[in-house]
Amino acid sequence: MLQASKRIPQGQGLASVLIRRAATVTLDWDLRQKSRFDCTDSQDRHVGVFLPRGTLLRGGDVLLTVEGDLLLVVAAPQSVLRITHCPEHGSPFDLLRAAYHLGNRHVPIELQPDHLKIEPDHVLADMLCQMHLTVAEAYEAFEPEAGAYGEHATMGHSHHSGSHAHHHPHVTAEHHHDPVH
CATH class of the missing domain: 2.60.260.20 (Urease metallochaperone UreE, N-terminal domain)
Known part of the structure; x- marks a missing residue:
C-alpha cells in the first residue's frame, strides 16, 4: 500500500x-x-x-x-444542484442573494460567475425556487469555497505570503471601520 x-x-x-x-x-x-x-x-x-x-x-x-x-x-463528478438566475423573472443579482442565504446556513457552496453549486438538499432547492432561481440536478465536480477561516492556499490566493505587502485604504471621509484586514 x-x-x-x-x-x-x-x-x-x-x-x-x-x-x-x-x-x-x-x-x-x-x-x-x-x-x-x-x-x-x-x-x-x-x-x-x-x-x-x-x-x-x-x-x-x-x-x-x-x-x-x-x-x-x-x-470526481457527483450529484449537485446547479443554481442559475431566471432570465424571465430575475437578474444575475439573484445569485448574490442566494449565496448570502446559503452562507447564513453554512452550506458548502461553489461560486461561479454565472451559477452556484451545492450538494443536493430538497429544502434548500425549494427555498431557491421560491426566490425565482432555476435549480437543476447535475452530475459535476464540486469545488466549494474554503470559507473565511479555511485554507486560503486551497484557492491559490493569499493576502499574507512572502514579502509582498497587500494593503487596502479602508478609511475615507465617508467610510469608517477597523482597517485591520
Whole structure:
C-alpha cells in the first residue's frame, strides 16, 4: 500500500511533465475534505492518505507518497444542484442573494460567475425556487469555497505570503471601520 502524507497545492513547483505522468486519484468532495482515508489510484494501487487535520484537497492538487510517487487529485463528478438566475423573472443579482442565504446556513457552496453549486438538499432547492432561481440536478465536480477561516492556499490566493505587502485604504471621509484586514 502506498502512503500519501504531503499535499502540493495545484502541483506548485512541479514540472508539468511530471504532473501529466502522475497516476490519478479521483475523489468526491466528501473524501477531499477528510485528512485520513483509503482510496485506489488509476494504476489500481491501494493508497492510504494521512494528511494534517483540516487539510482540504482540491482538483489539481498533487499528493506525494512516502515512496516518492506523485498522485494527481481529480475532483470526481457527483450529484449537485446547479443554481442559475431566471432570465424571465430575475437578474444575475439573484445569485448574490442566494449565496448570502446559503452562507447564513453554512452550506458548502461553489461560486461561479454565472451559477452556484451545492450538494443536493430538497429544502434548500425549494427555498431557491421560491426566490425565482432555476435549480437543476447535475452530475459535476464540486469545488466549494474554503470559507473565511479555511485554507486560503486551497484557492491559490493569499493576502499574507512572502514579502509582498497587500494593503487596502479602508478609511475615507465617508467610510469608517477597523482597517485591520
